[in-house]
Amino acid sequence: MAKYLWDLDLENIPLGWEETFRDALRICPDGEITPISYSSYHGEKLERYLYHPVKFRDRLIELFNADKAKAVNLMESNTISDSFLNQLFKIDVRLFNILDAWLTPDDEIEGEMLDPREMEQKLLDYRVYFQCEDEELVEIYNEKIREYIPLRIFSLSGRRL
Incomplete structure (x- = not known):
């Protein structure tokens, strides 16, 4: 059982937009420029x-695997400092956002969401990381991400290290 997000193997978690991915493999494996x-x-x-x-x-x-490796290295350093916590927080946010993007269901995915040129900037958005705890907002997040919320290192109710 995973204790942290970096304990997960992303490729063993079902892709929420699998149908979209399979269609793209068949129709446009090299991508396409699309107007909106x-x-x-x-x-x-x-x-x-x-x-x-x-x-x-x-x-x-x-990106998930690279961030996993960074997190493991940080945790093995056994040095807790402001810099350590800042780095770990950024990594944890990115891992959670990657997981959220991975789990988004086919019926919620929009074409422009799948533009790899824009993704890294979006992965540092802290809103999803914390808003998923808000009982009023949790309903807007896909059900699949909810089971991974406890694996985050930080929460609004207190730090978990």
């Missing part, structure tokens, strides 16, 4: 994003 239009104060805008579920999935695995 939206309304703004200045009228209709058209942006393009890279729809690449295959690369996105591979990048999630790569």
Whole structure:
């Protein structure tokens, strides 16, 4: 049984958007540029994003495994300091966000979410990490992520080390 997020093996956890991934393997394994239009104060805008579920999935695995290794090295250092806690917090947030992205169900996934060029910036968003504890907000998160909430190192109710 895993004690921390870095004890998990991402590839042994079912991919929430497996159908989207399988379709992409068949239809566009090398990705495709896709337009998306939206309304703004200045009228209709058209942006393009890279729809690449295959690369996105591979990048999630790569980043998760790299962060796992960093966390293990930090924990083995047995040095608790502000720097240690800051690094561990960032790693834990990234691992949780990667797991959240991995578990997002097919029916909630949107094409622009699968743009690997934008992912690393989004992985440091602390909102999901802490909002998942809020009883009023927890309903908006997919059910699959809820079982992994206790594996986070930090919580609003106190630090868990």
